[in-house]
Amino acid sequence: MTNITLVEAVTQALAYELKHDKDVVIFGEDVGHNGGVFRATDGLQKIFGENRVFDTPLAESMIGGLAVGMSVQGLKPVAEFQFMGFIYPAMNQIVTHAARMRNRTRGRLHCPIVFRAPFGGGIRAPEHHSESTEALFAHIPGLQVVIPSSPKRAYGLLLAAIRNPDPVIFLEPKRIYRLTKQPVPDDGIALPLGKCFTLKQGDDVTLVSFGASVHETLQAANQLEEEGVSCEVIDVATIKPLDIETILNSVEHTGRCVIIHEAAKTGGVGADISAQIAENCFSDLIAPVQRVTGYDTVMPYFQLEKHYIPSVNRIKNTVLSIME
């Protein structure tokens, strides 16, 4: 089995579902002949035809609204937004319609949609191409929000997202699209949504992260290990619904928690995880919960973005500050 990247795992999952579920359709800007600007749909139109994989006119609200209409007719649209920074025109369709249709009709209609979007910084992209605003979506009742951080999890979680009967926001950390490779069997086996993945076990501190930051978190954990700090590392993977049980169990064991994400601090997913730890295992804490996040600033343009994205050093220093 050849090793593949995260973006190739996305393609592999899309191809698997196109092959096995005739209701799956894939569309977005440049996803057809061109295979997407990151090549996530590379070759799919050639294999599955223009009826299944196609370009849309350039209009994001339209992409969102089309998906709603298709899905209430039983299709399973997998709609790509080219960058998360361009998803906002579709917010009305996602929040007002896709997320609410099941509830509004008391279960008569529902929207089995996957909205895919590359997100996050670190690839020296143009302005508006590097934001991480996943918390906006996690806040919305009716949505599920999934963020893979490895090729295997991208494959398994995307299969699960497409098979899910309700709308899923599937955010792909583009900084790690091609960072690592691993063998990903094309076996059609989905990973569970709404479950954390414990990537490394440890005793002294729980490091909770998701998306591209998982990689800096793992590096920090390995370096801290050499300095005598045993870190447990959890990839949240689904930020909504949040598998808080896994996190709480870990924090009960370690007594310390540092949450790491690239998105801004205020109202971020870390704030919610931190609150739930305080609500549920306050007495197990040896030290205050810490967050290492992007700043509450506009995502800097790429010359300065490295100062914004949580670095291995920031993570390490924060962990060490609570190891007294």
Added chain:
Amino acid sequence: MTHYVAQFEIPFVQLLNEQGILTGELPEFASNPAELCCLYQTMVKTRLFDKKAIALQRTGKMGTYAPVNGQEAIGTAIGHAMREEDVFIPYYRDYAAQFQRGVEMSDILSYWGGDERGSQFQDNAEDLPICVPIASQCLHAAGIGFAFKHRKQPRVAVVCIGDGGTSEGDFYEAMNVAGVWNLPVVFVVNNNQWAISVSIKQQTATQTIAQKAIAAGFQGIQVDGNDIIATRKIIGDAIEKARAGEGPTLIEALTYRLSDHTTADDATRYQPEKEVKAASLKEPISRLKHYLEQANLWNENKEKALVTSCNNAIKDAVEVYLNKPEQPVSSIFDYHYATMPDYLTEQRATALEEANHD
């Protein structure tokens, strides 16, 4: 030198004039006079329902309601022209169409009465619920039209929107994609001249709304929306054209909102009295009634019987609405996801416990 690379025309269609006199040929659908009576009955039922719904709101028995007085012909034409297997994507002045498509009057009352079950439509599995956010429904129609075309089904998506909604981006985005993909979608604009207090003159510089279809590459037609015969014909033709694979149509139905925007509005603040008076002389029901009477298809006895039967049906619907047991508190949580996540299960339990203490 300059030459013209494209030129366009927007037809206006009227068959029954303001005096209820036929000015054109009776269309095919009306060859059976019973069909015209059927249209008349639906319009009258809708108007009587409208009056009752406003009364329910005024007496505190229902929430805010969007009236449809004066615009009954449009929904009536849509509902009559659609086939059962088509899908209707309504906004909030389309009761006449919805009634013909199996939506109960009690559903509409429940909807405005703050009960989600009003969008459950027991006898209508696929039509969309009433769309409140303005124009976003046009894109759903395009998506539904895509699904029909994708599956090679001879079905049509019909969407309705107000004149104000045509200023929204979603309206243009939907028409653009429907045009470029040749989708089986019919866009109907209820141009009742007012978007709450903003008149059509403040909404657009174009002579017609119909011409906005030209930019999307398909036909736009203006019709006298108070003329049920023309409106039914034009909408029916557009639906069958779409069914035949010949693409979308935009129909601008000219009418006038002889009511407040909603029961929370006061149209006397902005609608000029003279304008309202003039518009009320052109409303659709008396116009068709006059025609039917002249053609010996209608008389006062039939009118009395119709009003009685409509009022009885409305009374029954009100009873159903008022006696519907309140939804359980748990229903707040039960329809968010196919499988309820743990955090909602917990919050549901909390809400039930709280409700029991009340």
